[in-house]
Amino acid sequence: MTQTSPTQSSADPTLGPVARFLKATEIDTRLLGMVGALVAIWIGFHLYGAIVNGNGAFLTPRNLWNLSVQTASVGIMACGMVLIIITRHIDLSVGSVLGFTAMVMGIVQVWILPDYLGLGNPLIWVIACLVGLLVGTAIGAFHGWLVAYRGIPAFIVTLGGLLVWRGAAFLLARGETISPVDATFALLGGGPFGAVGAVGSWILCVIACASILWMMVSGRKARKAHGFPLRPLWAEYTLAGLSCGLVLAATLVVDAYPWPKGIVSQYAAANNITVPEGGLFISHGFAIPLLIMVAVAIAMTVMMGRTRFGRYVYAIGGNPDAAELSGINTRLMTVKIFALMGFLTGLSAIVASARQTSATISLGQLDELYVIAAAVIGGTSLAGGVGTIYGAILGAFVMQSLKTGMVLIGFDAAIQNIVVGIVLVLAVYVDILYRKRAK
């Protein structure tokens, strides 16, 4: 047989202990680097706050919970941007499309539907969401069609889209802010009631850990069945422990963030509960926007790794001619990829406008830059063919952490922009160095 022996990967004596660990667990160094950078940013901001301002506010349940909510909108779109960039395109329009879609949903649920269905009808939020997703998808598909079938570079199509959709959003509502959105709709944006609470979080925690373990066991079985090389057992245990530990830590953090006093007394009054002397501790738990983002990330990861669609995305990015010669309909794929980007932008518009409980004319402004930066910081190569969903999510956390952290320690907007800009350029430079070395 031509295979390497199962244990060879961990037994190479020429490697140091760290390299051996990485090789056996198959954790890629890039992922490690990103996690390291994120942790460094978190600790850095916390210490800076603690030392300079006498108040380390970053590593608190409250801030981390807020961070998770704030990251969701950009994170959801970054998942789609990964596909766009892998196939050597770009989408500069997502911020404007988000603004436009949110405006459409706002009009549907505030101006139109209540007249027909009555205020607070449970169908309102469902219809509004469907309309938003549909509009987003249609806009994306249209962009994709212009790129694929009319041969206009994506840069130009979406640069035009950036102006057109922002302008269209203004015209739709003549510049007015549309609020308040439907009460159920608003839950999709987070907030004390837009989270699943302590019990819900623990249930999700258990489900997540069980799924992780099941995936590792069945993955190992499949490798064994085909006689492919296996990871050493200790590496499997380490990986399982790390993954489940992470889920557990996240659960503990979101459960440690209680509802504010005002909300608690409001809730207690509404449910005839007497608040005890020391106050009631009601946990937020995982916020719904975060859960939406995680669900999107999981679905997209499966799609990229385990379906034809994902395989074709990578193939087109690696060599568009080869993909075409292999019988892949690369034009139709481009339309689908842009449509998916539009769908995710619509989803993100739901989260973003629900969080604000309004649709404003400036919603989503500059988001395209944060989304592209998230994808690129997460290791998506602008040369095409390379990129991961988890990387983009991490990238979104990095971008949002920088933004939040600078607000917390009192940097003004000008400095924030300078830092974010520098980080983006630096991230691409590091990526180039990394790829040179890997060759």
Next chain:
Amino acid sequence: MNKNGTPLVEMRDISISFGGIKAVDHVTVDLYPGEVVGLLGHNGAGKSTLIKCLSGAYRPDSGDIFINGQKAVIENPRDARSFNIETIYQTLALADNLDAASNLFLGRELVGAGGFLNDAEMEAETRKIMGRLNPNFRKFNVPVSALSGGQRQSVAIARAVYFNAKILIMDEPTAALGPHETQMVAELIQELKKQGLGIFLIEHDIHAVMELCDRAVVMKNGQRVGTVNVNEVTDDDILGMIILGKKPPQAY
């Protein structure tokens, strides 16, 4: 080889030009089952362009293609594949960022329950066929960009022969191979020929042409100089056709 029946492939009066350059100029070629037809000519003669009309990469400006005597409409590579036409391109046409198995099955992935890719099965199949074509091949889990020229070429060859082609197009299949691997490809061609495939072989090495091909079609400046039965001519006759465009009396 039976040349009295209908040809497997007939490309009739094919022309295609790119911005004024007549890359292929009224060329007619045919191919019978179990036959190897060599396509010869200098660089730029139009060989690759001609076969790309058959593989669906290009659409000819004029001319018709017949498969088993039936007029065939080949508008894209998917159409060509549906006629059991497989191609090894001169450029290999591999997605560099994907591994050997993903390239081998690109566009024709094996899927299991729920439409999910069956990567394990694809890798196992790839190991099988590579074991036959290139037993030294080990690099199954790395992107093909990490492979040597010869290894990449063997992946491209494996992809063309895996799917039970009836018509095989090989555009300089041994360009990146060493002498030993070249010999293996020669044996592979003989074997496929025995199985009744028709093969278009673009090849520069005149000795390989004399050894492997039944007929040779020589092209120059997009035009067909002539076609010869290889056993009726010397290699000098063929070289004369390639270099001078001189047609020997046996040619037609």
